[in-house]
Amino acid sequence: MLTALILFGLAALGGLLLVYLRVTNKPLPLPLALIHGAVAAIALVLLAVFVFGSAGPAQAQLALGLFVAAALGGFLLFSFHLRKKQLPMGIIMVHALVAVAAFLILLGAVLKAT
Numbered sequence: 001m002l003t004a005l006i007l008f009g010l011a012a013l014g015g016l017l018l019v020y021l022r023v024t025n026k027p028l029p030l031p032l033a034l035i036h037g038a039v040a041a042i043a044l045v046l047l048a049v050f051v052f053g054s055a056g057p058a059q060a061q062l063a064l065g066l067f068v069a070a071a072l073g074g075f076l077l078f079s080f081h082l083r084k085k086q087l088p089m090g091i092i093m094v095h096a097l098v099a100v101a102a103f104l105i106l107l108g109a110v111l112k113a114t
Helices: 001-022 030-054 057-081 088-114
Strands: none
Touching: 001 030, 001 088, 030 057, 057 088
């Protein structure tokens, strides 16, 4: 769980940079978007392996579900990026809020387990 938490934290840093660029109307670099998504995807897989492999705690299960929802929002945002359309701030905010909630829940699970 700790490795997934660290990777989600790194993905969040990339996400913050992407939001800053979007808010300041600067171009969103495709490599940054790809790295943000790839790091989050790796973390998601690690968390899923933990949750399904060891019947992880309820907090980790909830975090996993929320991260899956955030990932779906991320795919939607990435589709806008690929079509060279401006990313909608509403979707960005929902994506970010769901991911932050999931991160905090996972952080709680990690702290409880240590």
